[in-house]
Amino acid sequence: MYKRKLIFVIFDILIVCLAFLIAAWYKPGTKANVIPAYWDEFLIFLLSWILISIFSRKYNFKKEGNVIQSLKPILASNFIILAIVAILMMAIHFSQYSRLIVFGTYGLAVFFEIIATLLVIYHKKITIDADVIDKNIEYLSKQP
Numbered sequence: 001m002y003k004r005k006l007i008f009v010i011f012d013i014l015i016v017c018l019a020f021l022i023a024a025w026y027k028p029g030t031k032a033n034v035i036p037a038y039w040d041e042f043l044i045f046l047l048s049w050i051l052i053s054i055f056s057r058k059y060n061f062k063k064e065g066n067v068i069q070s071l072k073p074i075l076a077s078n079f080i081i082l083a084i085v086a087i088l089m090m091a092i093h094f095s096q097y098s099r100l101i102v103f104g105t106y107g108l109a110v111f112f113e114i115i116a117t118l119l120v121i122y123h124k125k126i127t128i129d130a131d132v133i134d135k136n137i138e139y140l141s142k143q144p
Contacts, residue, residue, distance in 0.1 A: 005059045005060075008058075008059040009050060009053075009054070009059060011116070012049070012050065012053060012058075012059075012113070013046065013050065015109050015112045015113055015116065016045075016046050016049055016105065016109045017046070018108075018112065019104070019105045019106075019107075019108035019109035019112060020038075020042050020046075020101070020105045021035075022104075022108055023100060023101050023104030023105045023108060024038065024101060026100070026104065027098060027100050027101060027104075034101075038097070038098070038101050041097060041102075042101075042105070045085065045102070045105065048081070048084060048085070048088075049081055049109075052077060052080055052081050052084065053077050053081070056073070056076060056077040056080055057073055057077075058073050058074055058076075058077035058078075060073065067118065067121055070117055070121055071114065071117060074113055074114070074117055075110075075114075078106075078109075078110045078113070081106070082106060085102065085106065089102065
């Protein structure tokens with residue numbers, strides 16, 4: 001159980017890092033200046049992303065259920081993350097920080113998480129369906 005959650009956390013970190021790099025790549029300006037300028041804030045964002053995700057039970061992925069039930073904890077956690085980041089930006093006067101970097105990273109990370117979740121769900125469904133088909137073929141082949 002903990003091994004699976006650790007894999008989800010590591011995968012989530014990779015998704016957020018990829019989203020940050022894409023947002024930084026898209027932002028006009030030299031990439032050598034953009035990434036170092038936002039690196040400290042990104043690490044705070046990443047740490048808050050992971051902590052909020054853990055406390056909101058985002059990584060308690062249900063094996064059974066439909067797509068909506070699987071996406072609910074992810075979307076709820078991501079909404080909480082968005083609210084906290086927006087509040088922090090207003091409270092600490094993050095006006096010097098690029099909203100493209102912050103909200104671009106957030107939006108891309110949410111998009112990638114939804115795609116990854118759907119891929120996991122459909123892969124599991126295909127695997128289960130293939131097992132059922134294999135059992136049916138085996139049963140039918142034993143019939144005289």
